[in-house]
Amino acid sequence: MAIRSALTKRIITTTLPGSRSISSWWKNVEPAPKDPILGVTEAFLADPSPDKVNVGVGAYRDDNGQPVVLDCVREAERRVAGNLNMEYLPMGGSNNMVEETLKLAYGEDSDLIKDKRIAAIQALSGTGACRIFADFQKRFSPDSQIYIPVPTWSNHHNIWRDANVPQRTFHYYHPESKGLDFASLMDDVKNAPNGSFFLLHACAHNPTGVDPTVEQWKEISYQFKVKGHFAFFDMAYQGFASGDPERDAKSIRIFLEDGHLIGCSQSYAKNMGLYGQRVGCLSLVCEDEKQAVAVKSQLQQLARPMYSNPPVHGALIVSIILGDPELKQLWLKEVKGMADRIIGMRTSLRENIEKLGSPLSWEHITKQIGMFCYSGMTPEQVDRLTKEFHIYMTRNGRISMAGVTSGNVEYLAKAIHEVTKAA
Numbered sequence: 446m447a448i449r450s451a452l453t454k455r456i457i458t459t460t461l462p463g464s465r466s467i468s469s470w471w472k473n474v475e476p477a478p479k480d481p482i483l484g485v486t487e488a489f490l491a492d493p494s495p496d497k498v499n500v501g502v503g504a505y506r507d508d509n510g511q512p513v514v515l516d517c518v519r520e521a522e523r524r525v526a527g528n529l530n531m532e533y534l535p536m537g538g539s540n541n542m543v544e545e546t547l548k549l550a551y552g553e554d555s556d557l558i559k560d561k562r563i564a565a566i567q568a569l570s571g572t573g574a575c576r577i578f579a580d581f582q583k584r585f586s587p588d589s590q591i592y593i594p595v596p597t598w599s600n601h602h603n604i605w606r607d608a609n610v611p612q613r614t615f616h617y618y619h620p621e622s623k624g625l626d627f628a629s630l631m632d633d634v635k636n637a638p639n640g641s642f643f644l645l646h647a648c649a650h651n652p653t654g655v656d657p658t659v660e661q662w663k664e665i666s667y668q669f670k671v672k673g674h675f676a677f678f679d680m681a682y683q684g685f686a687s688g689d690p691e692r693d694a695k696s697i698r699i700f701l702e703d704g705h706l707i708g709c710s711q712s713y714a715k716n717m718g719l720y721g722q723r724v725g726c727l728s729l730v731c732e733d734e735k736q737a738v739a740v741k742s743q744l745q746q747l748a749r750p751m752y753s754n755p756p757v758h759g760a761l762i763v764s765i766i767l768g769d770p771e772l773k774q775l776w777l778k779e780v781k782g783m784a785d786r787i788i789g790m791r792t793s794l795r796e797n798i799e800k801l802g803s804p805l806s807w808e809h810i811t812k813q814i815g816m817f818c819y820s821g822m823t824p825e826q827v828d829r830l831t832k833e834f835h836i837y838m839t840r841n842g843r844i845s846m847a848g849v850t851s852g853n854v855e856y857l858a859k860a861i862h863e864v865t866k867a868a
């Protein structure tokens with residue numbers, strides 16, 4: 446024993462000339478910058494103030510500011526509790542879940558589904574679906590780039606950066622009108638090289654809450670056809686724009702009617718409240734069944750070395766809800782309930798700010814849709830909200846309307862008025 450420890454000691458303390466010492470492996474690692482969205486939650490949790498308000502992350506709260514587990518999910522969980530096993534799912538995840546999920550994006554009676562032309566796998570929520578797609582794009586179209594709207598969800602930049610796909614941007618938001626900059630968007634679509642990849646938000650654009658109209662989507666789809674562009678839809682908020690998942694899929698359906706071979710990321714984080722369960726889907730429309738089989742096998746091969754196969758619990762919950770007509774109806778009712786509460790809070794926030802005699806226009810609060818209000822506040826104004834009023838939001842001025850309640854709306858309005866009235 447004594448000999449052994451002496452030997453070990455000698456090995457540890459003896460370093461060969463020119464080699465690094467054992468403690469130096471990570472000495473060049475600098476702390477990573479805070480995530481612009483999830484970092485806000487961290488700061489909120491660390492604040493002891495009883496007045497604090499979190500309108501940072503896009504996570505739905507009820508009117509008491511509490512996280513929500515939907516009734517349909519509670520019921521599905523009761524049924525999951527009787528499930529026979531917790532075996533691995535296949536690499537592509539739960540076939541039931543994927544089938545039901547495709548119906549939401551592509552339509553209950555979609556010929557593409559019937560003809561087995563869609564390659565699809567269960568993904569680690571919307572983020573995971575985007576990431577697998579970005580890796581797939583890099584592998585099979587290695588010289589391509591991705592066009593991303595300005596602004597967009599901050600993580601889109603990280604995802605395509607880590608997949609080594611060069612990024613370009615296209616115009617989207619018009620700061621003066623706080624609406625869509627349709628003319629510049631169309632110019633960018635026309636000026637991009639033929640056959641470019643574009644990232645589009647299917648509905649409830651994050652962070653702006655500004656979507657193209659049906660007519661505008663038709664024009665975008667037409668121009669994509671002319672240019673031979675590829676559309677990748679990130680659909681993280683299906684149901685949150687209008688309260689009806691079917692209506693919120695309109696952009697995708699327009700592209701499908703025009704015969705585009707699209708890609709799509711779907712997430713159940715928001716519309717089923719399954720945030721931490723990480724359940725979503727990645728799908729790619731192919732030319733025929735044979736191509737879809739090949740593409741799916743490659744998507745699975747990307748998943749295998751990363752996480753092998755996706756988690757089973759959330760997939761079971763989704764399959765149970767969407768596979769049972771009664772539970773599905775309950776889900777649709779509950780999605781509408783969440784969307785309606787947010788719409789109500791938009792009216793209330795706007796009225797409260799206007800009542801205080803704000804000299805600015807706050808019409809955009811009620812005009813924008815989905816989970817967010819892109820308020821137009823500057824980073825400095827947001828900093829004041831946080832420092833003086835303990836109100837937490839992303840520095841781009843995005844308010845998560847899902848965190849606004851009857852209890853905090855007046856306080857929020859007063860604080861917003863206070864930091865913007867001199868502007």
Ligand code: KET
Pocket residue numbers: 482483501502503504569570571572573598600646651679681712713714720725
């Ligand atoms: N796409 C968009 C547009 C999006 O806003 C989110 C999440 C996701 C994908 C990914 O969601 P997932 O949980 O992976 O299914 N956005 C909110 C949360 C976050 O940043 O992670 C947010 O913007 O607050």
